[in-house]
Each structure stands twice: as structure tokens, then as C-alpha cells.
Amino acid sequence: MQRYTIVCKQDSTSQMISKQLRDAFDSLMTYDEMNPEMVISVGGDGTMLYSVHMYKHMLDSVAFVGLHTGTLGFLTDYQKEEIEQFINDVYHKDYTIYNRYLLNVTTNKETYLALNELRIENNMRSQVLDVYIDDEFLETFRGNGLCVCTSSGSTAYNKSLGGAVICGDNGLMQLSEIAGIHHNAYRSLGSSLILDKSHQIHFESQNFENSVLGIDHLVYDLKDVNCIDVKISNQCARFVQLKHVSMIERLKRAFL
Numbered sequence: 001m002q003r004y005t006i007v008c009k010q011d012s013t014s015q016m017i018s019k020q021l022r023d024a025f026d027s028l029m030t031y032d033e034m035n036p037e038m039v040i041s042v043g044g045d046g047t048m049l050y051s052v053h054m055y056k057h058m059l060d061s062v063a064f065v066g067l068h069t070g071t072l073g074f075l076t077d078y079q080k081e082e083i084e085q086f087i088n089d090v091y092h093k094d095y096t097i098y099n100r101y102l103l104n105v106t107t108n109k110e111t112y113l114a115l116n117e118l119r120i121e122n123n124m125r126s127q128v129l130d131v132y133i134d135d136e137f138l139e140t141f142r143g144n145g146l147c148v149c150t151s152s153g154s155t156a157y158n159k160s161l162g163g164a165v166i167c168g169d170n171g172l173m174q175l176s177e178i179a180g181i182h183h184n185a186y187r188s189l190g191s192s193l194i195l196d197k198s199h200q201i202h203f204e205s206q207n208f209e210n211s212v213l214g215i216d217h218l219v220y221d222l223k224d225v226n227c228i229d230v231k232i233s234n235q236c237a238r239f240v241q242l243k244h245v246s247m248i249e250r251l252k253r254a255f256l
């Protein structure tokens, strides 16, 4: 019998849907929070990010699926009105598994995995940092910060920065500026830079004071950090694709 668990947003609609799922699935699968094979995320994109981080120690053996209880989701396939179809599809095992690439982020202190993006953000003063691609110096950036997203994260914070939406999960990462300073004295690329998984980005700064490191929904301080390395991780997050919602359909529903 397959093992499953539910990660649920703490609002009444999500709680009610979670209960309906438990009623439907408990005779079919074993509920196991510690060692699930399928994690059902009930809520929004934020709940899915939380779910992936919660089970990041067992990415090889777990698969994620999302049921969205808000208005729309990018990391979730089903809307709350489609709960019957969702139950039916799980019941008939009518699904395939696909991978979403993750970022591997390493500082001189810690290693992190990101599904959407990493953000280096400084809202107090201009952050100065040197950017290297594969050990080759690219630029000295000055501004509020930088964001590196995955294909999955290209529709999230990256899009608000004017970055490109990437269709398909193809191991690409995208470096975008957060309010970069561009004038005769200081200059950086200005546009987003898309790199494939053969590349590595290295950030270096003498002073990350007042800067924070955002990893998806999480925020860390950069005390005693002087460099940050980013590449596409060897590990992926496995997602259950129960119902095919095309990327174009998602884009139209969300943005047009």
C-alpha cells in the first residue's frame, strides 16, 4: 500500500479539503508523515514550497502533488473544485512523474536547495558585489541585490523583476538584477542572464552587512559570509503530474 501525507495551509478551506482527502485516501493508502512516498500539498504555491523544504532530505523517494485552494497556482496542478477528479486520478494511479530542477546554493557556512530562487537583498544601502561566471569575472554589481531563479521560479519573484518566463523544466537558471544602479560611474549588465546547468555563478563581497539571503519562502542572514556559489543541483524535486495543464494555459490564467 502506498504511503502518503498531507501538508496543509492553516485556513478553514484547506483544512476542510484536507479532511475530505483523508476520508477518501485512508482506505487506499497508509498515512505516514515520517516516510511518505507521496506528499499532497493543500494550499497555494507557498504551501508547496514549504512541503518541498520539509521533505528535502528524502527527495529521491518522495513525489509532490498540489491541490490549490486559492485562485491559482503554478506549483500546484489541481484547483479545489477539482477534488473529485483529483481523488479519482490518484485512485486509478493515472499519473506520471516529472522532475523540477533545484538550485544548489553554497556559502562559506551553509548549503541550501531552492525550488524557486535565491535572493541576495539589501534594503538599507547599495549592495556591492562581484559576479563571476565559471570563475571568469563578469561585473561589479551595485544595487538592491540579485536574484537567481530556476525554470519553476521564473514566474515568481523573477517575473516581477522583469526576468523572462522559462517554459519547460530544462535545467536553466536565470540571473536578474534587483534595482541595479546604472550610470556613467557604475555599470552592470542590466538584463537578465540565462545559463544552462553546465555553468556556475559565484558572488563575492567584502561586506554583506544588512543583506539577507532569501531561499524560496525562507530568509537567512549573511553574517560572516563573503561568497555565495550557485549552480543547478544534481538533485531534483519529483512532481506527480496527474492532470496536464499546459504552461501556456497557466500563463493565460495567471497573467493575461
Ligand code: NAD
Residues within 6 Å of the ligand: 044, 045, 046, 047, 049, 073, 074, 075, 116, 117, 152, 153, 154, 155, 156, 157, 158, 160, 215, 216, 217
Ligand atoms: P507570498 O505569500 O508572499 O507569495 C508571493 C506570491 O508568489 C504568491 O502569489 C505565490 O502564489 C507566488 N508564487 C510563488 N511561487 C511561484 C511560482 N513558482 N510561480 C508563480 N508564482 C509563484 O510568499 P510565499 O508563499 O512564502 O512564497 C515565496 C515565494 O514568493 C518566493 O519564492 C518568491 O518567488 C515569491 N515572492 C514574489 C514576490 C514578488 O513577485 N514581488 C515577492 C515576494 C515573494
